[in-house]
Amino acid sequence: MPRDTPDWLKAARDTVQASTPGPRVERRGRVEEIGDGVAMISGLSDVRLDEVLRFQGGQVGFARVLDPDRIGCVMLDGATAVEAGDAVYGTGEVVNVPVGEALLGRIVDPLGRPMDGKGAIEAEDHLPIERPAPSIIERDLVTEPVQTGVVVVDTLFALGRGQRELIVGDHSTGKTTLAIDALIAQRDSDMICIYVAVGQKTSSVRRAIDALQAEGNFARCIVLVAEAASAPGLQWIAPYAGMTMAEYFRDKGQHALVVIDDLSKHAATHREIALLTRQSPGREAYPGDVFYIHARLLERAAKLSPARGGGSLTALPIAETDAGNLSAYIPTNLISITDGQIVLDAALFHQGQKPAVDVGLSVSRVGGKTQAKVLRSAAGTLRLDYAQFLELEVFTRFGGMPDGRVRQQLTRGARIREVLRQQQHAPLHLAEEVALLLAVQSGLLDALPLKAVATFRTGLATVLNAEAGEAMRALGDGAEMSEATRDALLDVMRRFADSLPEAAA
Structure with a gap:
């Protein structure tokens, strides 16, 4: 080769000599x-x-x-x-998505591409969005609680790690708020939180992200966004991508909580794609496999056996109803797939009862098996008492003077309803929930005006941490409540209730 041969020509010749000619199949x-x-x-x-x-x-x-x-x-x-x-x-x-610790604290699209402007994500691995659900032999019983910090949920419809609990209700009744509160409550737990937004407005997604960043531990959260303006394909794969990202942590023996907001819009996207690809429509123009696509998605939530590492994946899918119609096609499909449902009622919401949980229609099919023992003992007959109060309240609207026993039930029920109200993005710790239920079940709040109950609830945590800190720490660790702890808490709460200005009035 001549000495004056250009470098680019040398490089080209080296490439040609190193290559192996032959046929190449291109589909x-x-x-x-x-x-x-x-x-x-x-x-x-x-x-x-x-x-x-x-x-x-x-x-x-x-x-x-x-x-x-x-x-x-x-x-x-x-x-x-x-x-x-x-x-x-x-x-x-x-279709594969990135998984790993590098996704924590990030906002990504369904393909794992960053949307927060924080640079590229160095994924530990890439896994397919469609993965088989754990078999029966690989699963374990759902026995560990998921503390949502929402009194009405933790008390009446306890959730367990590995459970699938549907949140269902009309438009703008607080479904997303309830789910975000459950994610915020994990700021002090060992659970990884994943929020999947499917077909949501940009403003709604922004509010959810702001709440997680302001109130939760965002460094242990993944936000996966497929907005309403995104391609239908991205919206369709979003729930499956979120599940795959969560399964990475589950398979490592860790615990993950996934919120899918919401599957009604995902079903509508599936219908759109099916009609455009000329698949045969069925009921309400949905294709025949609309049940299957959600069943195979939610079956991936599970509590794994010790042989598989003991990790768990808990799912909180959200579905929207029209005019409270739970018998519609998609809600009934999801109710039959999941392990219970939390039903939000529009009438309760507009009356100011927030979270607007309908305790008559809501249920957790895992139930008390996962509820913290100390919370179960403090709640006692709360659900029965509240259900009886709601029935009595309807009858007393027709007039008449109830007797003393009925008046006592109405008084106690009104305090229970007041205790079950809660501000958004302010989940309570386990010890605070136990103390609050102990106060209402012991009759400590019966003598207080209803307006004073809200004041009592707001200042309770500060007072108990200051005057009964040791008892609160013991309850927070899940220890059973001894008589001495119970008496100490009641004494502090009684003095606090007597000191309220409303009580003196």
């Missing part, structure tokens, strides 16, 4: 038509379901429908830049 198809985020493709007969397809302009999508002559591809980005006749290439891979 290539073409776009037949595209519209509304769905491309119909021909020429890729060997593509498998959910395989990632790459377009000549760099855009990506995944195969959702496999017909004999055409492939229905759901676009994940850049649908407006794809035209009929463009080349499409099969990748042989399914």
Whole structure:
């Protein structure tokens, strides 16, 4: 080679000499038509379901429908830049998302791409969004509690690690607020929190993120966002991507809590994609597999056996109803899949009872097995007393003077209802909940005016931590309440109640 040979020519010759010539198989198809985020493709007969397809302009999508002559591809980005006749290439891979500790404290899209401007994410691994649920032999009993910090939930509808509890109600009844409060309450626990926003408005997502950053431990949270303006494909994969990110921690023996907000919009996106890909519509125009897509998603929430590390994945999916109709198609599907539901009532919400939980329709099918023993002993017959109060209150509206026993039940029930009210984004610690229930169940609040009960509840934690700190720490550790602890708490609370200005009036 001449001495004056340019460096670029030397590099080119070295590359050619190092290469091994031979045939290369390239799977290539073409776009037949595209519209509304769905491309119909021909020429890729060997593509498998959910395989990632790459377009000549760099855009990506995944195969959702496999017909004999055409492939229905759901676009994940850049649908407006794809035209009929463009080349499409099969990748042989399914949709994967990054997982690992690097995602904590970050806001990402369903493909794991950062949306918070904090730079690239160095993922520990990439896992497919579709993964099989743990088998029966790999699961363990749900016995450990998930403290949500919401009195009405922890007291009446206890949640367990590995449970799937549906939050369902009409539009703007506090569903997202209740779920965000449950995430905020994990700021002092060992649970990883993942919030998945599916088809939500940008302002709603921003409020949720602000609440987590201001009140929770955001460094142990992952926020996955597929807004209403996002491509339908991104909205469709979002819940599955969130589950995969949570399963990474579950499989390491850790504990994760996933909120999916909400599956009604996810079902609507699934219907949209199904109709655009010409699948046969069924009830309410949903395709026949709409039950299956949510069943296989929520079955991934589980408490693993000690042999599998003992980790857990708890799911709080959200569904929206119209005019309180729980018998609609999607709500009934989700109720049959999950281990219970927390029903929010619009009438209670507008009456100022927040959280607006309907205690008659709500249920946890795991129940008291997961409730902290000290909380169960403090609650006693609270649920029965409150249910009787609600019935008596309806009858007394017709007039008449109730007898002494009924008046006592009405008085106690009104205090219970006041205690169950709670400000948003202010979850209580376990010890505070126990003390509050002890006060109402012992009759300590019966003599207080209703307005004074709110004042009592607001200042209770400060007073107890100052005057009964040792007892509060013991209760916070989950220790059973001894008679001495009970008497000490009642003495402090009685003196606090007597000192309130409203009580003196």
